[in-house]
Amino acid sequence: MHKIKVNGREVRVGEGTTLAAAILASGDPFRTSVRGEARAPLCGIGICFECRVTVNGQPHVRSCTVLAEDGMEIVTGE
Amino acid sequence: MNKTSTDILIVGAGPAGLAAAAAAANSGGTVTLIDENPRAGGQIWRAELGKIRSPAASKFLRALTQGRVDLINSATVFAFSGDNTLTAQTPGGSISISCGKMILAAGARERFLPFPGWTLPGVFGAGGLQALVKGGLSIENKRIVVAGSGPLLLAVADYLKTHGATVLVIAEQASAAKIRRFARGLWRQPEKMVQAAALRARLIGIPYKPDTWITRCRGPRVSKRLARELEVTIKSRGSSRVIECDYVACGFHLVPNLELPMLLGCQIRDGSVSVGDHQQTSVRDVYCAGELTGIAGIESSLIEGEIAGLAASGQTEKAKTLIKKRDAATGFGRALDHTFALRPELKHLVEDDTLICRCEDVSYAQVKDFATFREAKLQTRCGMGPCQGRVCGPAVEYLLGWEPASVRPPIFPVKMKYL
Numbered sequence: 108m109h110k111i112k113v114n115g116r117e118v119r120v121g122e123g124t125t126l127a128a129a130i131l132a133s134g135d136p137f138r139t140s141v142r143g144e145a146r147a148p149l150c151g152i153g154i155c156f157e158c159r160v161t162v163n164g165q166p167h168v169r170s171c172t173v174l175a176e177d178g179m180e181i182v183t184g185e
Numbered sequence: 186m187n188k189t190s191t192d193i194l195i196v197g198a199g200p201a202g203l204a205a206a207a208a209a210a211n212s213g214g215t216v217t218l219i220d221e222n223p224r225a226g227g228q229i230w231r232a233e234l235g236k237i238r239s240p241a242a243s244k245f246l247r248a249l250t251q252g253r254v255d256l257i258n259s260a261t262v263f264a265f266s267g268d269n270t271l272t273a274q275t276p277g278g279s280i281s282i283s284c285g286k287m288i289l290a291a292g293a294r295e296r297f298l299p300f301p302g303w304t305l306p307g308v309f310g311a312g313g314l315q316a317l318v319k320g321g322l323s324i325e326n327k328r329i330v331v332a333g334s335g336p337l338l339l340a341v342a343d344y345l346k347t348h349g350a351t352v353l354v355i356a357e358q359a360s361a362a363k364i365r366r367f368a369r370g371l372w373r374q375p376e377k378m379v380q381a382a383a384l385r386a387r388l389i390g391i392p393y394k395p396d397t398w399i400t401r402c403r404g405p406r407v408s409k410r411l412a413r414e415l416e417v418t419i420k421s422r423g424s425s426r427v428i429e430c431d432y433v434a435c436g437f438h439l440v441p442n443l444e445l446p447m448l449l450g451c452q453i454r455d456g457s458v459s460v461g462d463h464q465q466t467s468v469r470d471v472y473c474a475g476e477l478t479g480i481a482g483i484e485s486s487l488i489e490g491e492i493a494g495l496a497a498s499g500q501t502e503k504a505k506t507l508i509k510k511r512d513a514a515t516g517f518g519r520a521l522d523h524t525f526a527l528r529p530e531l532k533h534l535v536e537d538d539t540l541i542c543r544c545e546d547v548s549y550a551q552v553k554d555f556a557t558f559r560e561a562k563l564q565t566r567c568g569m570g571p572c573q574g575r576v577c578g579p580a581v582e583y584l585l586g587w588e589p590a591s592v593r594p595p596i597f598p599v600k601m602k603y604l
Contacts, residue, residue, distance in 0.1 A: 120321060121234060121321060122234060122235055123232065123233070123234030123235025123236065123320075123321060124234065124320060124321030125317070125320030125321060127317055127320060127322075128317055128318075128320040128321035128322035129321070131317065131322050132322065132323065136306060137306075140304075140543070140546050141545055141546040142546040144304060144546070145306055146304065146306060146543070147306030147307065148309060148313065148317060149297065149308070149309060149310055149313055149543070149576070150294060150295060150297075150310050150312075150313045150316075150576070151309065151310060151312065151313035151314065151315070151316030151317045151320070152228060152231075152294065152312070152313065152316050153221060153222070153261075154294045154572060154575045154576065155543070155572050155575070155576050156544060156570070156571040156572045156598075157543060159571070167571070167598070171316065171317065171320065172221070172222065172223070172259075173223070174223055174235065175321075
């Protein structure tokens with residue numbers, strides 16, 4: 108089990124879970140588009156950049172390409 | 186920047202890259218395999234919750250752990266310099282690897298076509314949703330519409346069903362006549378025939394509808410939370426119906442990831458990299474294997490990878506013995522191209538306000554009157570966002586007949602300090 112925070116709320120996920128899967132489970136949108144639409148992952152494999160979020164202060168991380176690890180703090184909706 | 190060198194550098198650790206690594210590892214030279222994902226295996230052998238489950242993949246991965254191949258994970262190649270050197274971004278900084286020979290096995294991605302509602306949260310690629318489930322997303326009791334084109338739809342539907350979802354329909358845009366001809370042709374490859382029969386048995390109860398495609402998707406407009414329910418309109422031979430579901434999994438077959446071969450200057454023909462008998466490209470010391478040379482499936486990728494690995498490591502006599510088998514496997518790719526070619530009706534799904542470029546929110550109305558991708562890029566920023574046209578590129582090539590845009594480094598967004 109890994110404990111991560113998505114927008115300040117604790118989310119528990121199993122070993123090998125990607126951040127994208129964890130955020131989808133949380134129900135929060137991933138990013139806000141240029142015109143203000145909520146977006147979520149499309150390709151699941153690091154191509155489309157729709158799943159990008161801020162991880163531990165680092166912006167524009169493709170959440171589908173990163174595995175969740177204890178203590179990660181994720182900010183979405185930017 | 187960390188600098189290393191190797192005799193043979195392989196880009197992409199899917200079936201083609203792994204087969205190339207295994208073949209080249211016997212030659213005595215140093216072999217380096219570089220991949221973007223946290224685990225090797227590519228998309229077809231993508232790890233489930235961190236573990237690779239395919240026995241075929243495990244065989245190759247064992248060869249890697251025997252120490253003959255240096256595997257670098259989580260490394261995204263973004264630049265090339267003339268002295269056969271690739272530069273990649275990794276979580277720990279950038280690395281630069283120079284090599285004697287290079288084998289490109291960067292695989293393919295799904296082709297996405299815009300339709301009203303395709304940007305809604307909950308509308309995924311078909312392989313896209315499968316990848317997310319492999320990454321731990323629960324789809325227990327979710328109602329899912331699988332749509333688009335290609336054999337991947339069947340594999341995805343099977344996977345989703347096995348993981349607790351209810352697949353409401355598989356909407357395949359290709360015609361029933363083409364699908365029948367394709368199925369009849371499978372006898373040429375007995376192992377594919379067996380796979381297809383087993384898959385068909387597992388999919389009993391899920392309607393498989395050829396001549397059918399999504400025309401629209403609607404969802405509640407909510408800004409704070411993701412949509413809970415989607416309304417999908419499906420068109421089939423003139424009649425339409427609306428289906429309520431939780432997720433849509435929609436992809437229109439596959440397109441090769443041509444950015445890296447184009448950056449290197451490899452000759453491209455009909456949307457894939459041109460290669461010779463030994464998988465050599467038009468660029469000296471650069472070989473290419475797998476879906477980059479045309480979408481032809483895993484058997485073709487494995488054998489092309491093996492030939493490339495043998496040829497690049499000087500084992501050309503051994504490589505020659507595989508050419509006939511390779512040609513049979515790539516023939517399957519031509520049948521796929523023909524069967525799952527996009528029907529013209531799909532060009533008319535877009536409406537003026539449908540977004541074409543999701544990165545920059547550029548609509549169809551904004552781009553439809555431009556003659557070239559370059560003009561549209563300069564005037565509207567279509568294709569200029571972080572995906573660099575990987576999603577909208579194949580779509581506008583089909584919708585508007587534009588040529589693919591030229592490729593410039595960095596081919597993936599990287600931090601300024603790495604440039």
